[in-house]
Amino acid sequence: MTTRTAPPAPTGRALNPSRTAATAARVLRQLHHDPRTIALLLIVPVAMITLLRYVFDGAPGTFDAIGASLLGVFPLITMFLVTSIATLRERTSGTLERLLALPLGKGDLIAGYALAFGAIAVVQSALATAVSVWLLGLDVTGSPWLLLLVALLDALLGTALGLFVSAFAASEFQAVQFMPAVIFPQLLLCGLFIPRDRMHPVLEAISNVLPMSYAVDGMNEVLHHSDLTGAFLRDIAVVAGSALLVLCLGAITLRRRTP
Amino acid sequence: MVNYEPEGTRPPPAVAARGLTVQRGDRTVLRGLDFTLEPGTITGLLGPSGCGKTTLMRAVAGTQAEVTGTLDVLGLPAGSPALRPRIGYVTQAPSVYTDLTVRQNLDYFAAVLHPGRAHRDTRLTAVARAIEEVDLSTHADVLAAALSGGQRSRVSLAVALLSTPDLLVLDEPTVGLDPVLRRDLWDLFHRLAADRGATLLISSHVMDEAERCHRLLLMREGRILAEDTPGALRTRTGTGTVEEAFLHLVAEAASRGTHPEEPTP
Numbered sequence: 245m246t247t248r249t250a251p252p253a254p255t256g257r258a259l260n261p262s263r264t265a266a267t268a269a270r271v272l273r274q275l276h277h278d279p280r281t282i283a284l285l286l287i288v289p290v291a292m293i294t295l296l297r298y299v300f301d302g303a304p305g306t307f308d309a310i311g312a313s314l315l316g317v318f319p320l321i322t323m324f325l326v327t328s329i330a331t332l333r334e335r336t337s338g339t340l341e342r343l344l345a346l347p348l349g350k351g352d353l354i355a356g357y358a359l360a361f362g363a364i365a366v367v368q369s370a371l372a373t374a375v376s377v378w379l380l381g382l383d384v385t386g387s388p389w390l391l392l393l394v395a396l397l398d399a400l401l402g403t404a405l406g407l408f409v410s411a412f413a414a415s416e417f418q419a420v421q422f423m424p425a426v427i428f429p430q431l432l433l434c435g436l437f438i439p440r441d442r443m444h445p446v447l448e449a450i451s452n453v454l455p456m457s458y459a460v461d462g463m464n465e466v467l468h469h470s471d472l473t474g475a476f477l478r479d480i481a482v483v484a485g486s487a488l489l490v491l492c493l494g495a496i497t498l499r500r501r502t503p
Numbered sequence: 504m505v506n507y508e509p510e511g512t513r514p515p516p517a518v519a520a521r522g523l524t525v526q527r528g529d530r531t532v533l534r535g536l537d538f539t540l541e542p543g544t545i546t547g548l549l550g551p552s553g554c555g556k557t558t559l560m561r562a563v564a565g566t567q568a569e570v571t572g573t574l575d576v577l578g579l580p581a582g583s584p585a586l587r588p589r590i591g592y593v594t595q596a597p598s599v600y601t602d603l604t605v606r607q608n609l610d611y612f613a614a615v616l617h618p619g620r621a622h623r624d625t626r627l628t629a630v631a632r633a634i635e636e637v638d639l640s641t642h643a644d645v646l647a648a649a650l651s652g653g654q655r656s657r658v659s660l661a662v663a664l665l666s667t668p669d670l671l672v673l674d675e676p677t678v679g680l681d682p683v684l685r686r687d688l689w690d691l692f693h694r695l696a697a698d699r700g701a702t703l704l705i706s707s708h709v710m711d712e713a714e715r716c717h718r719l720l721l722m723r724e725g726r727i728l729a730e731d732t733p734g735a736l737r738t739r740t741g742t743g744t745v746e747e748a749f750l751h752l753v754a755e756a757a758s759r760g761t762h763p764e765e766p767t768p
Binding site for chain 1: 528566582587592594596599601602607612616619620646
């Protein structure tokens with residue numbers, strides 16, 4: 245007995261590595277035609293951390309504490325901005341509609357973006373961390389590689405958040421306004437300015453559910469401990485988990501059919 | 504010039520709509536349309552701006568939300584995942600990456616359609632052929648941002664030609680093009696229909712292009728005013744051109760008062 249089945253869908257639910265890699269390559273190729281953006285992405289964090297070093301010229305201990313945290317905050321902010329504008333452009337130029345009318349999985353698109361910007365973030369963080377540790381004398385007890393790992397996860401979180409909020413922005417003007425709206429509260433509450441346990445209890449409770457707090461905590465663990473601590477593992481798990489969760493939320497905002 | 508199969512053995516239609524209705528917000532943009540597109544033919548979709556042409560095309564391409572009624576495309580409900588590689592949809596605004604070159608744009612979309620190292624040759628052939636077909640060989644390595652509007656819309660068209668689609672949905676593909684290029688593109692459309700057996704749905708508000716279509720759908724205010732061959736429309740209305748036929752039909756519809764719910768502009 246034969247049963248007629250519907251023709252198989254050209255894309256499964258799982259990722260297609262070739263389509264994901266092609267998407268990542270395409271995003272990097274677009275950046276390749278925009279050398280000024282690449283220069284800004286790489287130079288600005290180094291310039292800021294250098295600035296910070298000499299602002300705290302008389303208090304090297306403060307530079308160690310804030311500098312390490314900032315190495316985690318920079319990739320989050322820059323990747324947030326770059327991704328939210330890039331995906332907003334994709335939505336408004338009609339290329340997103342076109343891609344979703346082709347056999348491209350939403351996961352392929354999102355993973356492609358995450359891969360491309362993740363690669364940029366690795367270069368950006370490696371440069372900023374190297375300059376901080378070797379030229380500016382940032383005193384880190386743990387391995388600089390762990391700093392780099394946290395920075396990469398922060399960048400992925402930034403990419404995820406940027407992708408997600410771009411769904412709620414109708415223009416570039418709105419998209420950049422989401423930066424202060426989404427990032428600044430986290431920046432104020434993440435323990436960069438004052439340890440989180442010394443804030444008002446309500447604010448401390450809020451800071452406990454914001455992912456950037458764990459990014460900064462993770463950086464501080466590396467700063468003070470030479471080995472992998474349980475707290476560090478928990479911190480990076482929270483950051484990675486948040487990034488994954490927000491990426492999935494971002495996938496929901498990609499609609500094949502629009503009104 | 505149209506090779507219709509004899510009555511009775513006619514192949515199933517490429518697109519069949521029954522009671523097709525589309526709601527956008529609180530506005531009904533398409534009001535219960537019935538039409539069919541025969542495979543291997545070029546159908547022109549004509550009507551004033553705002554009459555629902557783009558919405559109709561988006562419904563066929565499967566990107567329009569809130570579609571009710573029946574809409575079968577190549578034998579499957581519109582929007583089915585299996586249709587995605589078989590339909591080429593070109594929006595009115597060129598949807599290409601302006602910060603990539605013509606070739607890089609096509610390379611990427613080709614990689615989405617034919618992924619993997621095994622299809623490398625297929626991709627190279629498809630990209631080279633598509634660039635040739637839209638006559639952009641001399642501009643293949645120019646950034647899309649640096650192209651003229653007409654050139655950019657040809658890049659957008661080339662993307663749709665990559666997959667040798669069975670159905671091409673083209674929203675105003677010849678807007679802003681010079682007469683020579685327009686003639687060349689219409690020749691290409693006829694070759695696609697005749698040689699590949701592709702079905703084309705092409706919207707336009709340039710009425711002289713209508714004469715080059717096998718069949719016409721005349722639309723007004725979310726309804727189909729007439730569905731016929733250009734010649735039959737002219738004969739039926741006793742007019743010399745499709746433009747006059749359209750105006751005649753609009754006047755006829757208005758005098759019958761078929762749209763009492765529509766405010767007169």
